[in-house]
Amino acid sequence: MDHKRITFLLALIWTIVAVLPLFFGGTNFIMHILIMCLIWSVVASCWDLIMGFAGIFSFGQVAFFVMGAYASAIISAQFSIPPIFAVFVAGGITAAIGILVGLPCLKLKGAYIALVTFAVHMILEPVLKGDIGRAMGTGGSRGLLTIEPMHIFGYTFTTASPVPYFYLMLLVAVLCSVIILVVIKSHWGTAFLALKDSQEFATCLGVSAFKYKLRVFALTSFLTGMMGGFYAHYVGMLSTRMLGIDLFVTLMVILVIGGVGKFPGAIIGAFITIAVNELLSPLGPYRPITMGAMVVILVLVLPDGIVGLFERLFSKKQHGMTH
């Protein structure tokens, strides 16, 4: 999709999202879901950037999110750094860890990168729960129960009144989506796609695989870690339960529904997935089965997700107009 269409689609999505509190602002439950949609839309977009655009099968996105959440909560508590700054420091820490994880991945391909990055995910839970985690202030198995809420210029954001935090998250999500759009449409994005399509040819044309792969690890882990921080200061508590399979699968479903490598598909996917997940909650234990069945059907019917469908419809329309 070209630059203009993505910009138009982003503007349309964020305009619609921005007016939702006019209809649902009085219902805290729905506002809470919308805030989660905004957070997951950024995390899923980062995953899409590294996997869908750069072709790196990184399965460490949830781990970076949890690292950022814990880092921000601990930094703000132990060093008395205001949460609004702590989230950026947490982003910096996860970016550094992202680069460390990315370094061995430069020598690997495909499934092996998935294994290494998923190993980071697997290692994180025992680290956070164990002696090392407790020494760092993670609270061990109990987790963190009293995380300082976000406050800016003396105003404290609370879950009891979620609309202001919704707009804060909307601002953050808009900025992150603009950053991702700029990256995709810049020479970074061209390098990512060239390396994904043919690394040998791309490097023989002067593209540094080392530089651009590390950059995508650093950028996506920074934004993901930062969103983890915003999540921690919103919900006020953290535990390693987030490292369970549920969140991981939810993010995968978001990408499948939106379309892998089809930005801003991940943003649309986040709102649909989270909303459907909540609507299906009366089904109880049958909810994951229903979600799973939906994913299978969607993969078969819409292999490129919703944005892929838009692209096909648009190209058909354009083709029809030229004949």
Added chain:
Amino acid sequence: MGGEQMLRVTNVTKKFGALTAVNNLSFEVRQGQVFGIAGPNGAGKSTVYNLITGLYDFKGTISFKDQDISGLPPHRIAKLGIARTFQIPQTFPSLTVEKSIEVGSYFGSRKGFDQNHVDQVLTFVNLSDMRGAPTGSLNLLQKKMLMIGAALATRPEILMLDEPMAGSNAKEIIQLMDLIRRINQDLGITIILIEHFMKVLTELTETLLILETGTEICCGDPQKVTSDPRVIECYLGDCDD
């Protein structure tokens, strides 16, 4: 024959486990030459390209304009002025034709990105009309042209072509031969050409190197090389050319 020494390969050996793909190989390519490399399948021709362009590590020395490039990563070698194509056409299906050419200009050219040069390259390889097309929509010849175009966009001093005629019909071979001549004569780019078609090699090249199981068996004037009994025995003996 040719100008100053451009590329020197000295005592280069490459092993894959127990297999010696390139065995103590030495040769040099002079400025402005079209230098041919031939040999039966598995002779190590493409491996030599992979060594020169930094895709594999090796023992020995490779120097470009008296600068040792052994051990440099492929993107640094590309920036120095060595570009290549691949036997199986490599394109970027996620990019358009123009964007693919831009990759070479933006990342590989020492002079930096130049839209005018990209336009010139598109015209040179006859893909101007396809600039907005996705590379997946191109036919085999167009994919080869695109690969050559992207390599030319790096403003190379040496262009290494790996079996450009493979899978082409007679008409396409004539087109490709004409393109190679124009690259060499009009743009002044030194060319190394791996090819199986002896007729192409004898018509285009000034020096021809014949490899067998990674070892040089003959190197020199193409007419003399093709009549060498060792070459006939190992390579041409199986060929109708």
